[in-house]
Amino acid sequence: MSDERPPEAVSTQPLLRVRHLRTHIGTPRGTVRAVDGVSLEVERDQALGVVGESGSGKSVMARALMGLLPPRSASSGEVFFQGRDLLSLSRKEQSEVWGKQIAMVFQDPGRPLNPVVRVERQLTEGMRRQLGVGRSEARGRAVGLLREVGVPDPERRLRNYPHELSGGMRQRVVIAIALACEPDLLIADEPTTALDVTVQRQILDLLRRVQRERSMSLILISHDLAVVAGRTDRVAVMYAGRLAETGSTREVFDAPRHRYTRALLAATPALDHKRHTPLRLIPGSLPDPTELPEGCRFAARCAHAAEECLDLDPYLAPVGADHHVACANPAAAPTAPTTLASGGDPLGR
Amino acid sequence: MAGSGTAHLRGDKALLSVEDLVVDYPGKAGTVQAVSKVSFDVLPGETLGIVGESGCGKTTTGRAVLRLDRVTAGRIRFAGEWIEQADERRMRALRRQMQMIFQDPVASLNPRRPVKDIVAEGLAIAGSPADERAAASATVMSQVGLDGERFADMLPRQLSGGQAQRVAIARALAVGPRLLICDEPVSALDVSVQAQILNLIEDLKAQYDLTVVFIAHDLGVVRTISDNVMVMYLGKVCEFGDSAEVYANPAHPYTRALLDSVPLTDPDKGFAGPALEGDVPSPLSPPHGCRFRTRCPLAQDRCATEEPQMNEVRPGQHAACHFPLPPTT
Incomplete structure (x- = not known):
């Protein structure tokens, strides 16, 4: 699963182009290769889903894109945003991009909010500083933002403190704050994980709606394949710091080719799963991020690993019009089995 | 929804039967009735899944059965014995037959004790001799897939989330329970680890003749495991x-709204049905009549005045609603 992605015909510049991004974090146990060679693109007006389990590096990648890395970490590679490499900008230039053109929404809807500051100031602070908007106009915009994200009675809510709002309302306010400077790209890192299922539903609908209405780009990060499925145009599956599979959401979900993607889908209990029948397992666990194996990082857990998989690091290779897989022996596409596959089992066993 | 009534109970053959359970939490702002006249039963060998969102009372219900929370009113019968008034001494004996595992596996284990002591602790309290405890501890550890000496001397912080949950399950099994109450046992785990734990619970249930109450907010998980x-x-x-x-x-x-809110892995569908409006009301002042009526797309005047009772809607299916949905299939 290396990042050597073959050059593609690029007609227009994508909004975000990440090339060979590596983020390594120093820990007492050694260097954690959290993100280890990720290349991806986000087009304008497009939603990209990033899926992976804990330790896949998806959150570290998001933080690297936002310049929010822990101390003792180092990033290399290129992060081109509207043609500028974010990793080589000056601090001043970076601050114009991060928070303004790229905004982020985090998992826990409580923490990003200051508990002793009213909603109004938290909403208007960014636009007043970054956009130079006057006080009364900022207030008007704040009311509009709250209305846009579905907060009832917005004038009254502006005077509230965060603890006076429910979890779902807080996450709406956090999204409104992220939208306040009219970003071109919104990164949402597990935005609904702490929320109940009916509220999660509301927030997911909201994110998709504002992304479309504002012609904004969105990176939606989740451990849950289903969260990403119905709400994104493209999807990237991460495993141990690398991309395992990437492509149009429809292709990846209709015809997943990487063994890990398939295994993850099969391990997810569906609403129509026959009861008391065992779920399909992924044996073993993630490799130690300080001592990653030489070859394919999923090989130790993969039922189809051949000897070459232990030595050769697979690169993202095209398997469809908009579909890349980093696997030496990808699963067959369900409709058109290829010679690449060892068997025709649709479940990827 | 949100009704009362005991029409769905199946009488004496149940291993666990809960009738009109009420649990109050007095607080500064007033009393929260976390569980309000809840009734259910579980037959021997069955798995009952309890689902609902935060604040619905599912965790409190599970804890109240073990009398870990004070029972304000209602009756609990376990294996033919009414236990809602049982004294602490009797409850200690009963809890060997009714064990619980919790959501946060690492936090539920004593951080300073090695795994082998944690697993054998219930037996130590019951007064088993040391050699018996060691043997029983080794047996249950291998049953949950943590074989060998490697894990026996580890401390909880050295375990992954999945391993810690296995230890918690081993600890519960060690005392030979008949009823296992699982409170969100896989919510904190990754999908691949979650599948391992769910399969393990299913295996052990068959092997140990367990009756299981499985509390979760994930409807897919509950579907997989519940009768x-x-x-x-x-x-x-x-x-x-x-x-x-x-x-x-x-x-x-x-129930319809919950199912419609579960994201589907089908890129064309997204969700099965429309979203539910609004938020859960404050438990300090729940709506009168049916508690769901403020968010219910079908609510009528009657729902505000009259609390619905549990009624058999179709054979084996009971609902507390004045206007239950017709079958879709």
């Missing part, structure tokens, strides 16, 4: 019945 399912909202029961029936043909509008 019956109980849907709760704001301290009340909405629906109780065979899980295949309830999922295929939900009778309560809240």
